[in-house]
Amino acid sequence: MTVIEVDGVRMRYGAAEVLHDVTFRVDAGETLAVLGPNGAGKTTTIEILEGFRRPSAGRVTVLGTDPAHGDDAWRARVGIVLQSWRDHGKWRVGELLGHLAEYYPRPWPAPELLAAVGLTGQAGQKVRTLSGGQRRRLDVAIGVVGRPDVLFLDEPTAGFDPVARREFHDLVTGLDTTVLLTTHDLDEAERLADRIVILDRGRVVADGTPAALAREIVGADEVRWRREGRRFTESTPDSTGFVRELFAAHGTAIAELEVHRASLEQTYLALVRHAETEVAR
Numbered sequence: 618m619t620v621i622e623v624d625g626v627r628m629r630y631g632a633a634e635v636l637h638d639v640t641f642r643v644d645a646g647e648t649l650a651v652l653g654p655n656g657a658g659k660t661t662t663i664e665i666l667e668g669f670r671r672p673s674a675g676r677v678t679v680l681g682t683d684p685a686h687g688d689d690a691w692r693a694r695v696g697i698v699l700q701s702w703r704d705h706g707k708w709r710v711g712e713l714l715g716h717l718a719e720y721y722p723r724p725w726p727a728p729e730l731l732a733a734v735g736l737t738g739q740a741g742q743k744v745r746t747l748s749g750g751q752r753r754r755l756d757v758a759i760g761v762v763g764r765p766d767v768l769f770l771d772e773p774t775a776g777f778d779p780v781a782r783r784e785f786h787d788l789v790t791g792l793d794t795t796v797l798l799t800t801h802d803l804d805e806a807e808r809l810a811d812r813i814v815i816l817d818r819g820r821v822v823a824d825g826t827p828a829a830l831a832r833e834i835v836g837a838d839e840v841r842w843r844r845e846g847r848r849f850t851e852s853t854p855d856s857t858g859f860v861r862e863l864f865a866a867h868g869t870a871i872a873e874l875e876v877h878r879a880s881l882e883q884t885y886l887a888l889v890r891h892a893e894t895e896v897a898r
């Protein structure tokens with residue numbers, strides 16, 4: 618089932634067109650990471666999907682509804698973590714989550730949710746006294762308190778320390794929901810996303826799994842192994858098939874096998890640089 622559908626979307630701010638014919642979809646249960654350089658249009662796209670902005674042209678549906686016409690029942694199924702919330706400063710963390718939970722039919726109980734985002738120790742603290750990273754964890758908790766069917770995360774781990782980041786990744790992986798996130802952290806995208814969309818200057822320049830994009834854009838994987846004391850290295854677009862044949866031919870004589878796929882970072886840099894060269898031509 619398609620949960621998010623974006624079809625031929627254009628967005629204009631005054632004379633500037635910042636999204637040109639953007640098309641992609643996200644299926645139920647999938648996590649999609651939208652990547653792209655600063656100003657590529659990621660936040661604009663996510664704001665259209667959340668119903669905060671209307672596109673200049675094209676069609677958008679989230680859970681089968683045009684976000685611009687989403688009612689309260691639709692909103693209750695959509696979780697949102699914006700780049701920065703600045704409200705609620707006087708509330709205490711636990712009370713705020715308990716209060717927000719009342720708006721939803723099947724909320725996440727506050728104590729459990731606080732534990733999941735690592736804020737149990739801050740439950741009694743006022744929101745404005747939290748550190749930057751703790752504040753961000755609370756943002757995430759606010760986004761998921763209603764157990765949404767679809768969750769939008771705009772740069773969710775900006776400012777997280779490495780432990781908080783890892784805990785957040787575990788939290789997102791454990792959610793039984795469709796997720797669309799934007800991030801500049803390519804390791805994060807690789808870890809969390811089933812599929813990647815790369816936006817560059819308002820256009821989709823790539824859409825696929827990290828592995829498929831690496832194959833398509835960077836090309837070959839590298840396979841390394843040792844046999845009878847000698848080291849071997851082979852570049853191949855089909856590492857699985859190659860390894861199968863290698864074992865069929867040499868079986869247990871193969872040692873220290875390694876397969877290196879191009880990283881998402883290599884793919885991303887190749888694509889974004891490529892797009893820049895094309896525009897410059």
Ligand SMILES: Nc1ncnc2c1ncn2[C@@H]1O[C@H](COP(=O)(O)OP(=O)(O)OP(=O)(O)O)[C@@H](O)[C@H]1O
Pocket residue numbers: 630635653654655656657658659660661662
């Ligand atoms: N309200 C606005 N009015 C005019 N231009 C805007 C407005 N909001 C965004 N833009 C422009 O639209 C383009 C896309 O911005 P957007 O915030 O969607 O990019 P982004 O990919 O999220 O960038 P970043 O990675 O820096 O967060 C940018 O050129 C930005 O300057």
